[in-house]
Amino acid sequence: MKKNLSIVILLISLAISQSVFSQIYSFEKGKVPEGWKIDKGVLHISSGKYKSGSRSLQIKWKQNAVLTIPSPTGISEACRNRNGGMNAWIYNESPTQENLLFSFRDETGKEVCQLPFLLNFKGWRCIWAKFQGDMNMPSKSNIQSVEIQFPQHTKKGVTYIDLLEFTPKVSWQNMSDAQYKVNRTDYSLIPDFIGYRNATPKVEKVITAEDNQITTITDRLTTWYLGSEQHSSERWIKMRTENEKTFIRNGVKAAQKIKIQYNEDYTPQGEPLFPMGAPTIIDGQEAKKFRTINENVLLPLALDYRKNKNDQSLKKALYIYDWFNDQGWADGSSMGTLCFEKLRSSGYFHSFFLLKEQLSPEQLKRELQTMNWFTMFGACYQLPSYAGEVADNLRALAIPKLIYALSQNDKQEREVALTAFKHYMDNALGIAPGFFGTFKADFSGYHHRGPYHSAYYPHALYAGALIAYLLHDTPYALSETTLHNLKQGLLTFRFFCAGLDVPAGTVGRFPKGQQILETLLPAFVYTALSFKEPDKELTAAFKRILESTENKQAIAEYISNVNSSLAYTSTVGEIELVTQLASSSIAKEKPVTGTLFMPYSGLLVAKDSLFHFNIKGFSRYIWDFESSATENTKGRYLAYGQIEYFDLKNRHKSFNPQETDFDWNYIPGATTKVLPDKVLQDKGGSSSGHRNFSDETFLTGVHASDKNAMFSFRMHDITYDQSFRANKSVFVFENFLLCLGSDIQTKDKRYPTITTLFQSFSRNTSEERMPEGYILTDPSLMYAVKGGVVRTSSEGSHTRAYIEHGTAPEAAKYHYYILKNKNKVLGRQLLSNESPIKVIAQDNDAHIVTYKTKEITCGALFNAQKKYEGQLVSQVNIPLSYILEKQKDNSFKLSVCEPDMRRISRAHMGLLTEEDVIQQEKPYDTQLTINGLYNVECPQKTIKVSLDKEKDKTYITISTIRGENYTLLLHQADHLL
Structure with a gap:
């Protein structure tokens, strides 16, 4: 069955590929397409210039010439699709400051849209342009013919066209260049190359420099590339040098396939080159990319010349610059898009620095203009x-x-x-x-x-x-x-x-x-x-x-x-x-130890000499995960409260995706639904499929000291299952972590909801049940679970342990501890009535716990309307978290985090506009009501404090922003009574 399905898929893929290829005019049949006519000039199939195969259409045109293309292949489907349009490669022999005009006409001969294309270049250029989006064609239009109108004032010229295609889908990455314009106003993903190219080279105040100061910079950069040879016998330097020799040797060998060829007018002749944005297969042939030369050839040639004085490598590199330029690697040329090309061009950029002194004045000027464009x-x-x-x-x-x-x-x-x-x-x-x-x-x-x-x-x-x-x-x-x-x-x-x-x-x-x-x-x-x-x-x-x-x-x-x-x-x-x-x-x-909450990562880090913990969430401002068609396809739950650990002494860790049997449903610490792989990898109806935000702003953490910290967030999936919610908190103390969950709910009756304790690939695990709950171990840690239903499943050395919440839970909870030292006595004590930990609140309003023997209280206050009269922090005006640590003389250290960034968000990253992305965070006057009268100081900033003797309350107002942590020092003000 699977084999038959694979054959069907293959046949469908081939059919789709052939249908796409059939729309491309590549002129390989050696004949001018039927019906194509030019009124002032000659059409000829040429083998002198081509972008694919061995032929293109040569157009020897005269002033005001018009080439007519009746009923082009693929034009009807291209018209019907919002992203339909034209792709083409154009070669121009003689630059002119006039346009080639593509005029698209309906059945009456009326022009429905047009695309001017400036011919001020020599070499190949590319067009990716949409009829509706870029040429403003009305959506119901039906193109029946195309006219290519040649310059009105230039007497004659020679232009070539290859790989002309009328396609239902022009790439979303298309961009304006020096030849033609596309309608793009949001440059958050595709930069405004033309805007940068047209920028005036001007600054308010020029910083001047002596020649020797410029030389200092240049010499540092040159030495960075080539080395100084002062420490050449040092082991690491020898290692890098030897591997660099291999890099050079491989590049020089690869360059042997490139033949230095120029025609009579010194135009380089070489096989066609394509940008990264082009398909891998074009018209049935593999497309050779600029990237291949950039990554494997250019820099080795430059290093070979500079280090080994190899003149042949210099000649080959200089030829490649000319060849690149003729193929479209030039100032103002987008080659369709430079969205990713600019990222994979390091060989070109760095080889230029190493060889620029060897370029002719004309080459140097040309390549500097190209550098300006590409960079x-x-x-x-x-x-x-x-x-x-x-x-x-x-x-x-x-x-x-x-x-x-x-x-x-x-x-x-x-x-x-x-x-x-x-x-x-x-x-x-x-x-x-x-x-x-x-x-x-x-x-x-x-x-x-x-x-x-x-x-x-x-x-x-x-x-x-x-x-x-x-x-x-x-x-x-x-x-x-x-x-x-x-x-x-x-x-x-x-x-x-x-x-x-x-x-x-x-x-x-x-x-x-x-x-x-x-x-x-x-x-x-x-x-x-x-x-x-x-x-x-x-x-x-x-x-x-x-x-x-x-x-x-x-x-x-x-x-x-x-x-x-x-x-x-x-x-x-x-x-x-x-x-x-x-x-x-x-x-x-x-060794670095301590705790740190990073609001822009939605991450709490807690580490000592033996263990490192990372606790992760997502929110209105922090997306859940990123994937691609082939990468991290099952990573949906990475930020669903994951508690990742590294056992620094024994070299164990909790997250092991390299293991073949790793189960992405069972991410330690995360509250998840156990899904089949097909469902786990599904986009869930989202137009993005990843980088999803929540609608909850409460993702908070407090790093009160090196040993005491907390993390809490309100989890809400608004992408895959909008009924899936949970409140999750982790309280970090010196010897253990306390994990609380509440209000876990989903209406999904198909798949069970769980909170994972651990997923281990070692046989060194154990489980013990007792009246108060469970005690389990993995190779590094102990888990003491209070109440609930714990399940384990083992296959060979692979063990998964989790708290089961059932299908469609309405208000499920969990309460467990992670013990660093596997102290079973402490584990039993934590589960007993003699526990040093008291859970004061575990509901949809708050998670509040007290470490009685340490006199530490931690609170995640979800509901700002609720009063907590039995607590020192009795009320707040905005949801926040805090850690209260008792100091000497009845004073307190109060560490606070108010998490809301107060800026716009969307359902997923793809919906964010350029304006959304740069919206600033806004401060808020956070107010805390403290039971008792206290003098309060804040080391970080000015605060407002007022005392109400009658009500025995202290009111603190502090401006909070960006989820930052603030420290408030409370000293009893008994003398005011």
Whole structure:
């Protein structure tokens, strides 16, 4: 049955492919299509220029010529579809400042839309344009013919057309370029390349520099690429050097397939090249991509010339620049879209810096214009009113932007460009508002409008740190604020990492990509060396990571990996700087411990010398998970209250997606519905399918001290099952975690609802039932469950343990403890009537607990209308969480987190507009009513305090914002009585 189904699917796919291909005019049959006519010129099938196969349509046109195409294949379906339109490749031999005009006409001959296409170029250019969306064609129109109208004033010319297609679906990624315009007003996903290209190179105040100061920057960058050879015998440097030799050797070998060919007028001849946005198969043939040359050939050739003086590699690289340009890799050319092309072009950018002195003046001017276009350097002249930058633009384009600025030959133009670049980087590495990237106020890192710590953000951190190092101690040095942001970003990153691993709930679509911290070691170095004296805190953190025995293999693998994919960083100079700081006399830091709530990640981190915990939720402002067609397809529950642990001593961990039998329904700590894989992977009716938000603002955490913290959120699924809700809290104490759940509900009667305790791939587990509940163990921890129904299922060494809530629960609860030291005596005590923990509230209004022997009270107050007269914090005017710790002399330390960001949100990321993304967080006057009379102070900010002797109340007003933690110190005011 499965085999037959596969055959049917294959046949359908082939039919679809053939139907798509049948719409493409590729001219491979050697004949001008029937009915195509030109009134002033000649149509000819040519083998001189082509974008696919071996032929194209050559048009030798004269002034005012009109080429008529009657009843084009595919035009009817393209008209009917909202995204229908035209794709084409155009080659122009002689630039002219006039347009080629595509005129689309109905059965009466009336024009229903048109597309002007400027012929001011030589080489290939691409069109992706929609009839309705870009050419403003009325929706009910029916195109019957196409006229291509040639320039009115230019006497003659030669133009080629290939891969002309009238398609029902033009890519959503299409963009305006120097030849034609599309109607795009939201640039949140596709940048405004034309706007940046047209930016005036001007700054308010030019920062001037001496020639030797520019040389300092250039020399640092050159040494970063090539190394200094001062420490060439050092083991890591030798390792990187040897792997770089292999990288060069492989690239030079791959380049042998590229033949240097020019025709009589020195136009390069070479096989067709396509951008990343083009299909892999075009008209039945595999499309060769610019990316292949960029990633595998260009940079090895440049390094081979600079390091080995190989003139043949230089000649081949210079030919590739000419070949690229003729194929459409040029200033103003979108090739359909540059949405992802700009991210995979590091070979081009970096090879240009290494070879620019060898380019002819004409080549240099041409490639500088191309660099300006591809790097979007114009963004440096158009700084927005808010801080931040997309991580992609930092990781892929920060260094290329600097290369462009440094490469200006005119001194004044170079100073203007470097001034603009310095201001751009200071702004880009600033704290961004709302959903915008990349640096957030808590030093989470954003991409795709959410926390993304497995990729994107670490790359952006690296790029920012490298720029800081290259510019430091020059007139263009980044600001102190920027250095602070880089430093805190790195220190926070190392804090939320367990070993080298980022939290599972912040991996985006890369659940197997948690290990990342070793790739940031150079960023620690760059930033530390950007201060007047090497920063001690960064150096100490760097040395602890570097010298850890557990990290040696990962570091060696990082050093051995040399490539020029997303961003080229694997240079010899990088490792020389790492070696330099490693030899510093500054001592390594002690193991990092403590607690931290990160509101922009929806994450609480709690770590000591033995265990690291990450607790994750989602909300109105934090999406649930990210996936693609092939990546993280079952990751729906990663933020449903996951409690991830790392056993640092025994090297165990709770999240193991690398295991074949890992069950994505049973994420430890999460409250989930157990779904079949097909349902778990389903989009659930969402127009996005991932990056879904909740409608609940309550996602809060308090890091009161190194040993005491809490996390709480109101979970609501508004995407897959709008009846699915839960209130979930975790209270972190020195030896154990207390996990409370309440009001767990769903109307779904098909699938059981559970809260997972653990999922283990070791036989070292146990379960014991007792009157008060259950005590279970996995290889690292003990779980003491009070009441409820606990189930375990085992297959071989794979064990799942969970609390069962049944199908369609209406107000289910759970109450369990996670014990770090597997102390069964303590476990039994916690479940007994003699427990040091008292649960005061566990309902839809609040979760409040007291650790009696420690005199600590923790509260998650969901309902601001309710009064809690028996508690010191008796009322609030907005939902919040707090930890109250009794101090000496009857004073208290009150730590508070009010989580609402007070900005717009949508059902999922895809619905956020450009304006939504940058909306600022708003402050709120949070009021707390305290039973008793107290003098109150706040170390962070000014607060308002009033005392009501008659009611024996203290009223505190504090301006809260961004889910930040605030500390209030309460001292009894008995003398006022």
